[in-house]
Structure formats: C-alpha cells, structure tokens
Amino acid sequence: MPGRFLSSVLIKYKGRKILMDCGEGTQVSMRVLKWGFKSLDIICISHGHGDHIFGLPGLISTLANSGKRNPLTIIGPQGIGSVVKGLLVAMPYIPYDIYIIEDPKLPIGIKMGPEGTDLVTASSINDSNLDMIISTLELEHSCPCIGYSLFIPRRPRFDVEKAILNKVPKEIWKRLQYGESLSYGGKLYKPDMVLGEARKGIKLSYITDTRPIDDIVDFIRESDLFICEGTYGDEEDLPKAIENKHMTFSEAGRLAFKAEVKELLLTHFSPTMEDPYLYEKDILDIFPNTIIGYDGFVKILQYR
C-alpha cells in the first residue's frame, strides 16, 4: 500500500544481516535504511504467500549487484525450495550460492565472521559459543507456515576467584573462558571452572501468519521483542481472523502476556484496516508494552 509497505524484519548483528520475510518492495525499505545489502546472509521466510516472498527475485538481483559473493541461505517451510526456484527462473546468473533449508526441525546454530555466516547444528539452545541460534515453530495458517525465534546467547562472566579456587593455570584461562575443555599438565579443565553463573541472552521472536495456537506461548517465552501479526485491530473482525487464519490485536496481546515477553511489536495489518492506531488503547489494556508497527521502525536490543 502507498505509505505502508509489507511486513518484514531486518536484523543486524556483528556486521552481518538476517532478513525475515521479503514481500514486494522490501528492498526499497532496505535502501531507505541504508544498512547495505552485501552482508545479508540469511533470509527466513514464514510461508509462500506473495506478500512474504514476491520481493525475493528483486532482492536477490540487488544482492548480486551489491557485490555479494558469499552464500545466501534461505530458510522456510516445506515447499519453499520449489517456490524460490520458480521465482529465480527469470534470473540467468547469480554470482553467489543459494542454499535452501526447508522446514528445519532442529535449531540452527549461527557463527558470524567478517566474510559471512556459517550455519551449524546447534547442540544446545544455550550454546554460548554460537553467535545466534535460530529455531522454528510450525504455525497454523492456510498453507505451511513457520514462526522464528532468534536467540543470542550471552557468555557467563569470567570469575577470577573461581578460577583461582579451582587452581586453573593462568595460561589456559582464555581458552576455558571461550568454551574449550582441555587437558593441561595431565589434568582436565572445563569452562565452568572459570565461568560465573549463566546470563540471559537476547531473544527475538517473529510470528506471522497464524492463529494464536498454544505452542506459540512456550516458543516465544520471555522474548525481549515479540514481533507478531495483528491482522485485525477490531475485535468484531475475529470471525474473519478465524476464517483467514490470522490474529486480532488482542489475541496477539494475550500471547505476549502469557509468554511474559518484554515487548510486543504488532505488524502485518490488513489492508482493510486503514488506521491501526484506532485500536491502540484496547491492546494497551491487554499488554501495555505494545508498539503498533510502522514503516522504518528501528529498535536496538541489548543484554539486560
């Protein structure tokens, strides 16, 4: 719509980028942000409906023109591979590899470096050696659709007293601090011999398009930012939300409340809803820390 682009989320971390959904015009919004294109390594697609994917061909071309040469990984639900392949028929040559991950059942570990992003199997959702862990959840929409949670683990603090108490030689402090277990002078040392207690990471979750199924609550629990569809603001549109497998503002708000998230960002407004701010008061009653999304909204998430 003029003045309201389709919903998508661009995440910048450690100099690399991850995009969530890519409707027509997403690359225009990216140009407005001026964060660049070249360092986009991962695109997470919720589902294969046009408003979430029709920006892919243009963006993939623009990435090529931006000088991108390292691989791009596209994650999506069952069937996303053939959809992407179709969209790319028009493109004769793409100067970087595109990997497709369909419906990943296990969390994906992310290691970010200056030249790109590596994807590995995440051994644990709290593995602090990884830069990020991407998990997915099957949602309930009119086609295969998945939600995403992005978790940035936080390393425990280095605890000098504990290291001394455990008689850890100074020479291996750093290696233990960064998660290595090693034998030194005939003795086995483990990271927890020098590390303080676990610290909370940063969690962002992205849920669209779906009915508010129970599984979502656990999946998004204690997110720092819960980005959620709010297709309809008016409670009278609940029958439409049920029929079209979407949510109302208050359904999203109740999920946010139950999951004790820090903040809720509503997005994916129906084109029939001209002014989502009309329903702001109602949603604030259900979940006070709610933002009604708007084009170009930017937020910095920090460790608590």
Next chain:
Amino acid sequence: MPGRFLSSVLIKYKGRKILMDCGEGTQVSMRVLKWGFKSLDIICISHGHGDHIFGLPGLISTLANSGKRNPLTIIGPQGIGSVVKGLLVAMPYIPYDIYIIEDPKLPIGIKMGPEGTDLVTASSINDSNLDMIISTLELEHSCPCIGYSLFIPRRPRFDVEKAILNKVPKEIWKRLQYGESLSYGGKLYKPDMVLGEARKGIKLSYITDTRPIDDIVDFIRESDLFICEGTYGDEEDLPKAIENKHMTFSEAGRLAFKAEVKELLLTHFSPTMEDPYLYEKDILDIFPNTIIGYDGFVKILQYR
C-alpha cells in the same frame, strides 16, 4: 529506489487498461493512481530483466483479489513465457486465464468492450474498426527485447455530401460509416463512398532498453508521445551506454528529432544518476519538447 520507482507505463482507454513493463513496486504506483486493477487486460513486457518483470507476481495476485475474471494477455519477447511461468510457481490458483504472446511479428488488433479486451490480427495498421493496434520492434539489448507502438486509429468523418453524390441509400449509411462493405438492392457499397478523408490517429511509442538502432526512427515516426529510455544523462557516460546496451539522453533526443515525434518523455534513469534534471538543458537543445519523467507523471493524449 526510494523516491524513484522503476519505469512503467499504464494506459487507460475506453475503460480498459494496458500496462507496459512491471518492475517491483509497479502495483504500488498503480494504487497511488487509484485507477483500479480489475480492468487491466494486457501487459506488454519489453524484456525479461528484473526491473521490468519482478512486479508481475504481486500484480497478478492483486488482479485476482480485485475481482478480475476475464483473461489477461502478456505480450513479450522470445522466452517471456517460461519467465512468467516461473514467476507464477508460487501462486497456487489464479481465477482468470493468462495468455502469453511471445515475440509477435505481426501487429495485434485490439477491440475493447465493457467486459474486456479482444485481441485479433490487425489486417492493416490503419484499420479504423479497431480500437487500437499494438506493434513491436526488435531492439538491441543484452537479451531479447522489444519496443512497442500503440496506435489508436481515428475514423474518417462521415461526409453527407459524398454519400448523396454516390447515391448511397440512407438505410445503410451507418453500416458503411462503421466500416462495412455491403450489397444493397443489387449494388455493392463501400465505406469510402460515405467517408471523408483519413484522419490522424494517436500514436504512443515505448522504447526501452536498447541502443539507438536505426529501425527505431521509422517505428516511432510521428508519435504523439515517444516514451524512451534515457539511462544516462551525462554524455561522458556514452561508453557505459554502449557497453550496457542503453542510451544517453542525447541519443534518445536525436531519435525523437529524426522521427519528428511530437513529444519525448525520458524514463529508465540509471540508479547512478541521482538528479536527471541536471541534464535537462542539454537535452532541450537537441529536442525541445522533452519531459524528464518522474513518479506519477500523467498525460492525456488527444486527437490533433
């Protein structure tokens, strides 16, 4: 680009619509115009590069949502069929037929009615029984690319004196006026027995992306509006224009001058050219009746 969408042309005539090229975001510009979607019957594609076609999936979906049920015809160069087919893989169901015409060598006659548009073989480029005639020209770009000319023929005036002089019975005046030849009372009557001299129609031509090959001059001759690419404004970019198979402003201006068109509308500016108006003075020296295109530009063409 923010503030400058990709080039395309929307033509409204007799309640129906024809679109020329459809890059990402074209449907957003169409929404801004508020001319509606449902009556779009023909899309003319110059070539299969992303900036001319990546808006197709979104537009085709929007047409479906707008209630369109009559056929859509997509005209384009050799190979456009497989490109469009690919782009549509992501769309499970389109509630109207899509016909593809690849590289039409002969002019296409257009008959417009309240419910849609019929395409017929145009027997003559001046057939005044047709609402419009679409012709194409092979251009010189880095892939198969065609230019378009849209011609709206104008019926000659009915000449009462001539009809009386030729002893045409009044009963068949109207039928002859509308182009029928018929036998009446044992005698053959032809339209030119009641019609005045030929009158000039309206001609619009659309040429992008290409080098300024000689064939273009005849093809666009005496256009009322010649819409032409001007990828580079600066004459110093001529080597780039040659390498990338595009034109500079002055090359477009010289085509306009040679072909004696009424007006030149420059479009398809390189993203590297921030302000096309910088080169306005130079192009006006070559062809004074030049408009530097901008988003949302609308022009009404009338019979002279």
